[in-house]
Amino acid sequence: MSAAFFSRDIVSLPPSSPGMRIGLFGGSFNPPHEGHRLVSRECLKRLDLDAVWWLVTPGNPLKDHSDLAPLDARVRAARALVAGPRCHITGFEAAHGFTYTFETLSHLQKTLPGRRFVWIMGADSLAGFHHWERWDEIFSMMPVAVYVRPGSTRKAAVSRAASRFRHGRIDESDARLLATLDPPAWVFLHGLMSTLSSSQLRSRK
Template sequence: MSTPLSIPGITDLPPSAPGMRIGLFGGSFNPPHAGHELVSRESLKRLRLDAVWWLVTPGNPLKDHGALAPLAERVTAARRLADHPRMRVTGFEAAHGFAYTYQTLSHLRRTLADRKFVWIMGADSLAGFHRWERWEEIFTLLPIAVYIRPGSTRRATFSKAATRFADYRLDETDAALLPDMPAPAWVFLHGLMSSLSSTDLRAGDRANP
């Protein structure tokens, strides 16, 4: 756990209601870009979600924080980009001092047990998912949707995590069933792709001050 940081209007949890199908899309969003919006829009449609929440992390433990913009700045930028009535952006993890995805998902499942949450991540994240804290337990907490990323399909589908949970993979044609399924359950979504990445955008900013 890190030191909790509560910022009114930034770390508040989005409103929801029992029975809602909510996609959880976590990341540093440093900076947010059109690729994030694309994944969210496609997930809303393909999984038949009521909402997608962008969970802006205080800081990924697996990444260098040297170039990490302040939380409020990243949340504000993400809200400008997520211009959709069913996309919400929050930095609520900071208010609880959560450093790991497992902590976040455990909390939401416990405190909002009557919502139908789905964890959404890119295929590049699945490729290295076995390095995440308590990664196997994350698979047993919530259903997971993995969205294709350029150049990551083979690495993701043959990754340690994909192999470990191969028996629980849904056919893509059944993706809309995912929010109603008990974990572990996951699906790999193909579709429109964006080559944008936050890392490349930061590098471009440094090269063109």
């Protein structure tokens, strides 16, 4: 569906102001589930963030889209799952035709100066992060928080991205400082985990 057919409510960005510490949590959320909510809650607390924005992508270029639910349905499902003033859900990437995370993050930094953005992803994403478009530039663009995922910790720790930017990794005890640091800076967060995955939930239907 063309971005022109989405309502402003679906593709608008949440309100923000300079100085805010904002976690950017991107994904297909197909469907959103309790594991996503857990990551948001833990990152809000442990990174001392003011807000977390779920960036619901029109479609991951590295994944099969044959079973991808419509964007508006995924945004509304995520909003129904996560209620609270500090977690916001948006499908704004569709309004700009963005395909890659690098494009999204570049746009946010240029159009919303003064915000302290942190990119949030799971350890499973870090394991294959070197396949992402301009992945090394993302690490050099803003701080990154990597949240532990079942079965992915070991692969993530020895991944190409982790090795390339090992000098930028901070101790987990300093996680609250991450949003204030100049990139490359990243942290590996261990803690509560959920065994749920979107692919498993789709297979149950």
